[in-house]
Amino acid sequence: MTIAAPTGSSRDLPHPQRAEIRLEAVLHALSDPLRLQVVRELAADGDELSCSHFDLPVTKSTTTHHFRVLREAGVIRQIYRGTAKMNGLRRDDLDGLFPGLLDSVLAAAARQAVRLGSR
Amino acid sequence: MTIAAPTGSSRDLPHPQRAEIRLEAVLHALSDPLRLQVVRELAADGDELSCSHFDLPVTKSTTTHHFRVLREAGVIRQIYRGTAKMNGLRRDDLDGLFPGLLDSVLAAAARQAVRLGSR
DNA sequence: CGACTCGTACGATAGGCATCGTATTACGGT
DNA sequence: ACCGTAATACGATGCCTATCGTACGAGTCG
Numbered sequence: 001m002t003i004a005a006p007t008g009s010s011r012d013l014p015h016p017q018r019a020e021i022r023l024e025a026v027l028h029a030l031s032d033p034l035r036l037q038v039v040r041e042l043a044a045d046g047d048e049l050s051c052s053h054f055d056l057p058v059t060k061s062t063t064t065h066h067f068r069v070l071r072e073a074g075v076i077r078q079i080y081r082g083t084a085k086m087n088g089l090r091r092d093d094l095d096g097l098f099p100g101l102l103d104s105v106l107a108a109a110a111r112q113a114v115r116l117g118s119r
Numbered sequence: 120m121t122i123a124a125p126t127g128s129s130r131d132l133p134h135p136q137r138a139e140i141r142l143e144a145v146l147h148a149l150s151d152p153l154r155l156q157v158v159r160e161l162a163a164d165g166d167e168l169s170c171s172h173f174d175l176p177v178t179k180s181t182t183t184h185h186f187r188v189l190r191e192a193g194v195i196r197q198i199y200r201g202t203a204k205m206n207g208l209r210r211d212d213l214d215g216l217f218p219g220l221l222d223s224v225l226a227a228a229a230r231q232a233v234r235l236g237s238r
Numbered sequence: 239c240g241a242c243t244c245g246t247a248c249g250a251t252a253g254g255c256a257t258c259g260t261a262t263t264a265c266g267g268t
Numbered sequence: 269a270c271c272g273t274a275a276t277a278c279g280a281t282g283c284c285t286a287t288c289g290t291a292c293g294a295g296t297c298g
Contacts, residue, residue, distance in 0.1 A: 019234075022231070023155075023224075023227050023228055023231045024150050024151070024152055024155065025150075027146050027147075027149050027150035027155075027224070028146075028147070028150035030146050031143050031144075031146035031147035031150055032143070032285095032286085033143055034286090036142075036143065036146075050244090051244080051245070052243090052244065052245085058286085058287070058288085059287075059288060059289080060244085060245070060246090061245095061246085061247090061248095061287075061288065061289075061290095062286065062287055062288070063245090064245065064246065064247090065285085065286070065287080066286085067245095068246095069285090080245095080294090080295095082244095082294095082295060082296075083243065083244055083245080083294070083295045083296060084243095084244065084245085084295095085244080085245065097227070097230070097231075097234075098223070098226070098227035098230065098231075099223075099226070099227075100219065100222075100223045100226070101223040101224065101226075101227045103219075103223075104217070104218075104219045104220040104222075104223040104224075105142075105146070105220065105223075107217070107218070107219070107220075108142050108216070108217035108220045109142055111216070111217065112141070112142045112216070112217075115138075115216075151256085153256090169274085170274075170275070171273090171274065171275085177256085177257070177258085178257075178258060178259080179274085179275070179276090180257075180258065180259075180260095180275095180276085180277090180278095181256065181257055181258070182275090183275065183276060183277090184255085184256070184257080185256085186275095187276095188255090199264090199265095199275095201264095201265060201266070201274095202264070202265045202266060202273065202274050202275080203265095203273095203274065203275085204274075204275065
């Protein structure tokens with residue numbers, strides 16, 4: 001065990017395995033407007049985005065908290081890339097576990113955004 | 120306006136109109152295991168069910184609370200029918216607002232039920 | 239090295255919520 | 269008219285959570 005850091009970074013974050021992801025936790029994670037917005041942007045971009053890319057109307061502490069909720073629910077995957085932390089949707093795992101769910105939620109969110117003030 | 124009670128009952132419950140239903144509220148309502156279970160049974164039955172039909176591991180007070188959350192989120196419709204209160208899924212409204220969402224969630228719940236101890 | 243940036247950790251706080259128990263109201267039947 | 273049943277209302281309680289502020293740790297670049 002002399003080797004501590006497998007991939008080069010000394011920091012690594014706990015992610016639930018695919019089989020550990022619970023539907024209720026996913027729904028709960030998505031039921032917050034801030035977090036749903038983050039997920040929508042991640043899905044729209046399709047790639048990894050840094051935490052600082054998002055311009056959320058809360059402090060950095062709160063932002064960290066929301067990202068952790070999403071990660072612990074299994075919705076996103078976070079990895080450190082130098083000084084930034086990159087966030088990516090776990091689309092493969094979610095689609096594998098709950099086919100169509102993520103797309104339905106994203107479509108619903110998009111529809112509602114149009115229905116309300118859009119923006 | 121001499122007629123007060125349209126359908127015969129003096130009690131009526133506040134329901135959000137279709138346009139008032141918010142995705143976040145729906146997701147939050149479905150993120151509770153008890154409530155998700157109720158919605159699954161309602162969807163399986165396809166018809167209206169009385170509150171007392173459900174055998175939830177909580178007291179009646181708590182049951183009332185959960186049904187109210189579902190109703191106020193716009194997930195179910197409740198009407199008094201004599202001494203019982205019948206509950207029905209607002210499938211038409213939900214499908215109209217968020218096509219495919221409800222079915223995805225139900226399918227996801229069914230899959231997870233099989234994946235875990237089923238029952 | 240030193241300074242700056244990104245994000246975490248920890249504490250504190252206030253509000254929400256799931257839960258209960260008990261008292262109360264509304265209907266239906268005897 | 270009376271009782272039983274279905275469900276609500278209300279108050280209490282303890283937990284969860286969204287939010288903040290400040291202090292700290294890890295990397296990057298001058």
